[in-house]
Amino acid sequence: MSDRRWCCALLLALSGCGGGRVGSGCPGCGATDGGSTNAPLSVTPATAMATADGGPVTQQFHAVSRTDGDVTAQAAWTVDAAYGTIANGLFTSAWPLSAGGAISITANYKGAIAGASLTLLDHPPDVVDPSADGTAPMSFGGPPSNDPTAAPILKYPFANTLLARNLGQMDLQWSGNPSDSLYRIHVVGDTIDATFYVGGARCTGGVQCSYSVPDSSWKAIALSAAGKAVNIQISGTAGAGMPVAGDGGTAISFSPEDVQGGLYYFSPTIRGIKRLPFGAATATDFIPAGNGTGCAGCHAVSRDGKKVAATFAGGDGYAGIVQGGNGQSYIAPVDMTRSSYAWNFATFNPDGSQMITNWAGKLELRDGQGKLIKQIPPNLYGAKEAVMPEWSPDGASIVFIGIPDEGFIGKDMALDPVIQAGDWILGNGGSVMVMPYNNADFGPARTVVPSVMLSEYHFYPSWSPDSQWIVFATGRYPGSSPTAGNNYVDTSGKCMSYDQDSARLRLVAATGGAVIELANATHQMDRTATWPKFAPFVQGDGQLVFITFSSKFAYGWVVPDGMLPQLWMAAIDLRKAQAELGNGDPSSPPFWLPFQDPTQANHSGIWTEQVACTGAGGGACPPEFTCEDGMCVPKVG
Numbered sequence: 001m002s003d004r005r006w007c008c009a010l011l012l013a014l015s016g017c018g019g020g021r022v023g024s025g026c027p028g029c030g031a032t033d034g035g036s037t038n039a040p041l042s043v044t045p046a047t048a049m050a051t052a053d054g055g056p057v058t059q060q061f062h063a064v065s066r067t068d069g070d071v072t073a074q075a076a077w078t079v080d081a082a083y084g085t086i087a088n089g090l091f092t093s094a095w096p097l098s099a100g101g102a103i104s105i106t107a108n109y110k111g112a113i114a115g116a117s118l119t120l121l122d123h124p125p126d127v128v129d130p131s132a133d134g135t136a137p138m139s140f141g142g143p144p145s146n147d148p149t150a151a152p153i154l155k156y157p158f159a160n161t162l163l164a165r166n167l168g169q170m171d172l173q174w175s176g177n178p179s180d181s182l183y184r185i186h187v188v189g190d191t192i193d194a195t196f197y198v199g200g201a202r203c204t205g206g207v208q209c210s211y212s213v214p215d216s217s218w219k220a221i222a223l224s225a226a227g228k229a230v231n232i233q234i235s236g237t238a239g240a241g242m243p244v245a246g247d248g249g250t251a252i253s254f255s256p257e258d259v260q261g262g263l264y265y266f267s268p269t270i271r272g273i274k275r276l277p278f279g280a281a282t283a284t285d286f287i288p289a290g291n292g293t294g295c296a297g298c299h300a301v302s303r304d305g306k307k308v309a310a311t312f313a314g315g316d317g318y319a320g321i322v323q324g325g326n327g328q329s330y331i332a333p334v335d336m337t338r339s340s341y342a343w344n345f346a347t348f349n350p351d352g353s354q355m356i357t358n359w360a361g362k363l364e365l366r367d368g369q370g371k372l373i374k375q376i377p378p379n380l381y382g383a384k385e386a387v388m389p390e391w392s393p394d395g396a397s398i399v400f401i402g403i404p405d406e407g408f409i410g411k412d413m414a415l416d417p418v419i420q421a422g423d424w425i426l427g428n429g430g431s432v433m434v435m436p437y438n439n440a441d442f443g444p445a446r447t448v449v450p451s452v453m454l455s456e457y458h459f460y461p462s463w464s465p466d467s468q469w470i471v472f473a474t475g476r477y478p479g480s481s482p483t484a485g486n487n488y489v490d491t492s493g494k495c496m497s498y499d500q501d502s503a504r505l506r507l508v509a510a511t512g513g514a515v516i517e518l519a520n521a522t523h524q525m526d527r528t529a530t531w532p533k534f535a536p537f538v539q540g541d542g543q544l545v546f547i548t549f550s551s552k553f554a555y556g557w558v559v560p561d562g563m564l565p566q567l568w569m570a571a572i573d574l575r576k577a578q579a580e581l582g583n584g585d586p587s588s589p590p591f592w593l594p595f596q597d598p599t600q601a602n603h604s605g606i607w608t609e610q611v612a613c614t615g616a617g618g619g620a621c622p623p624e625f626t627c628e629d630g631m632c633v634p635k636v637g
Contacts, residue, residue, distance in 0.1 A: 039114065040112040041063060041064070041112035043061055043063055043107050045061065049120075049121065050120055050121065051193075073089075075107040078106045079106070082099075091105060099122055099224040100120045101119075101120055101224055102190075105118055119191060121190070122191060127197070128197045129199065131198055133199075141241070142244050144243065144244060145244060147245065151247045152176055152183065152245070153175040154250045155556050156173040157589075158523070159250045160253075162252070163254050163255065164258070164569065167279075167591070170213045171210055171211070171213075172232070173558075174209050176207050177245065178206030178207060181200040181238055181239055182237050183202075183211075183236045184197055184198075184236075184237075185197075185198065185211065186235070187230050192224035194217060196217070198211045226255065226256050227253075230252060232251075233246060235247075257539045258279065260536075262276065262278065263605050264299060265567060266297055266603060267601060268297070268601050271295035272295070272296055273285075273327070280622035280624050283596060295317070297312075297604070298424060301607070302351075302352030303348065304324075305611050306323070308322050315344060316420045323612070323619075325619040332369050332370035341371075342359050343357035344359060344423040344424050346358070347389050348391060353367065355368065356398055358389055360421040360423065361409050361411075363381075363389055364376060373440065374440075380443065383403050383431060383433060386403070387409060387423040396437060397437060397467070398435045398437055399510075401429060401431065403426065403430040404453070407457070408428065409427075410422015428451075430458065431451045432449040433447050449506075449515055456475070458472050458474050459472065459473055459475070459500075460473045462533045462534050462547075463510075472505075473500075474504055475487060475503045478494075500528060500530060501526050501528050503528055504518075505529050509578075514582025520588055521549070521588065523553055530549060531549055531550050531604050532549040535547070536607050546570065546572070548567055549569075551566065551590075552566070566596065566598065568593065570590040
């Protein structure tokens with residue numbers, strides 16, 4: 001019996017509250033309504049623990065009425081069916097168990113309701129990777145190593161990362177010891193106790209070790225620990241009877257709910273746009289290169305996923321709008337003459353009926369098919385020019401970047417070749433600004449985060465799902481970041497927005513105020529942390545949100561430091577952001593998105609609430625999803 005399982009059994013025995021394969025009735029363990037014995041109805045035990053270890057778990061609960069005594073048999077009992085069933089107060093877990101968890105038990109007797117909680121610890125069978133033989137579980141009984149340098153060191157995931165619970169393809173990566181031939185990975189928390197054994201063959205050069213956890217096993221871990229933390233402990237040994245070196249463990253946690261929505265992102269390596277509903281294992285080509293219009297870069301997606309506006313043939317290219325379910329079917333054909341419409345950035349209003357587009361530093365209001373309604377008067381910008389707009393989810397505001405007097409966009413800089421508009425490349429630009437909108441009328445913009453002349457400049461703003469927060473990137477002026485190499489473009493030393501090494505992630509309330517440094521999410525300075533975008537839904541009763549962004553720090557042993565930009569994702573605790581107002585960091589360290597190709601440069605991730613589909617070809621859903629009523633939905637079972 002492992003130390004943890006022995007500890008759980010001892011706690012159960014001391015509490016008298018039952019557990020293990022069969023729980024006791026435990027009358028008198030306490031009521032649940034604040035512990036009051038005067039409650040109309042109580043359930044005992046109020047709390048219980050049990051371990052699913054090789055078979056289904058049972059746990060007996062009793063309902064006690066203040067007036068009628070024990071009414072266990074007469075009460076109506078309920079429990080989350082995902083975990084098992086309950087009848088006459090006897091809970092029986094599902095088997096095989098898909099996940100452990102903190103389970104609510106409820107009894108109802110003559111309208112009086114009371115509850116209890118059962119912590120169900122999932123202890124699945126050990127997993128022995130083919131790189132290790134069947135004797136691996138017996139090979140870790142040796143004495144602890146006296147060498148402090150022998151312990152494995154986990155490189156990925158990063159400590160204290162909060163992962164999306166429906167993220168698969170987890171590749172654990174660590175620094176190993178060349179003398180070790182076996183490794184034990186122990187993932188343990190209140191509701192999960194899982195162990196994996198891996199051979200030294202999984203280590204390149206004896207030190208660059210990695211193990212791709214089977215998706216079924218990782219799903220059980222993530223579901224069991226939803227909204228909770230686990231500890232990943234890695235130990236190594238040279239074999240049976242040899243010293244065992246282990247790390248102290250790395251804490252990570254999981255979101256309480258699945259991350260939902262669709263993500264469309266740009267890969268300049270393949271010069272096209274890829275997409276997927278979150279939770280899919282791989283992304284598919286949505287607007288591939290060679291579609292007759294060349295490279296597709298800047299893009300926007302309506303919140304219902306039915307429209308995708310894109311710029312073809314690269315920056316300053318040709319605008320068009322395609323069907324969300326088919327990247328080859330055009331709602332507004334590509335205008336190669338730019339006589340009807342042209343834009344570098346676009347953003348849809350909440351119902352997709354209107355757009356704000358951006359060309360040559362100017363903003364325009366268009367309908368959902370790209371037809372011009374009117375130009376937004378530049379005197380409302382509060383800045384020399386306006387770029388990078390995004391419409392708020394509540395439809396009431398547009399955030400954009402205002403270009404200060406000392407700033408420029410691409411068309412006004414000495415670039416080679418000459419750029420016609422260049423809204424996507426800023427020099428000394430700019431400030432985060434918000435413009436009110438009401439029924440086709442715009443008001444004067446206000447500055448939320450001003451640029452600081454020759455010091456800091458901001459770009460790529462994005463709204464939180466509740467329209468209360470704005471995430472953005474900030475670059476430092478040349479000379480203030482001696483380790484950042486790509487922060488100017490010409491002899492005048494402008495702070496450039498595109499591919500800006502010094503860019504870091506920040507957060508501010510939409511009303512303004514203290515700017516919050518997202519240092520945990522940025523993870524490593526001077527690695528181009530940029531293009532942040534909020535995922536479209538809030539979790540945890542309005543508390544938890546996620547952002548995606550691109551950066552060039554290392555992904556374990558897979559992507560070297562400072563090389564290709566990769567898509568990363570990080571959680572933000574909005575309650576912490578509100579409570580601390582700039583005095584703390586509400587973000588968590590990021591995690592790499594495994595559906596992307598690590599040999600490609602990936603960035604500009606744009607979210608939508610749903611992914612549209614046609615059921616076949618370019619509009620097909622990935623294998624884990626099915627097309628229903630024109631939208632990709634997860635398959636059941």
